[in-house]
Amino acid sequence: MNETMVTVVGNAATSAEYRTTQSGVPAVRFRLAATVRRFDQASGSWTDAYTNFFTVWAWRQLADNVAASVAIGEPLLVRGRLRVREYEKEGVRCTDPTIDATAVGHDLGWGTAAFRRVSRLKPSFADPPRGDLDAAVRGALAPVPAGGAPDAAEQGERAPVLTPDLG
Numbered sequence: 443m444n445e446t447m448v449t450v451v452g453n454a455a456t457s458a459e460y461r462t463t464q465s466g467v468p469a470v471r472f473r474l475a476a477t478v479r480r481f482d483q484a485s486g487s488w489t490d491a492y493t494n495f496f497t498v499w500a501w502r503q504l505a506d507n508v509a510a511s512v513a514i515g516e517p518l519l520v521r522g523r524l525r526v527r528e529y530e531k532e533g534v535r536c537t538d539p540t541i542d543a544t545a546v547g548h549d550l551g552w553g554t555a556a557f558r559r560v561s562r563l564k565p566s567f568a569d570p571p572r573g574d575l576d577a578a579v580r581g582a583l584a585p586v587p588a589g590g591a592p593d594a595a596e597q598g599e600r601a602p603v604l605t606p607d608l609g
Contacts, residue, residue, distance in 0.1 A: 452518060474495070517551070
């Protein structure tokens with residue numbers, strides 16, 4: 443494929459607008475501002491030169507995650523396919539650079555983040571109905587007796603480790 447892949451470092455200039463297509467596919471759009479900085483030798487300091495604005499589109503699971511994670515002003519890294527569309531509006535020639543995002547993340551050079559994996563349950567024919575817990579899970583969630591849970595040696599095998607999904 444001869445697509446132009448780019449990685450842009452900038453700040454979210456607008457809030458993430460969440461929508462779904464007519465076929466039900468989640469989509470998010472936001473604007474990303476990337477300001478060029480230059481060192482001014484006369485003053486001995488860094489100054490802002492100009493700002494490029496990109497429209498960023500994210501689709502499907504990435505759209506859900508961006509909508510839940512990105513706010514105006516946050517420093518971001520966006521990777522995706524660059525598309526540049528030229529058009530005329532009221533006699534003025536316009537250019538619209540758009541990025542179809544494949545990855546969006548916070549720029550940790552400016553702060554910290556706490557990653558939370560999103561669990562996606564995919565039912566299969568072997569899965570129990572959604573309204574009922576599997577017997578093994580139900581037993582594992584039962585109250586622990588006063589003497590504590592039996593150790594692995596008493597069970598005759600390795601005890602399962604269950605961790606709650608806090609996401």
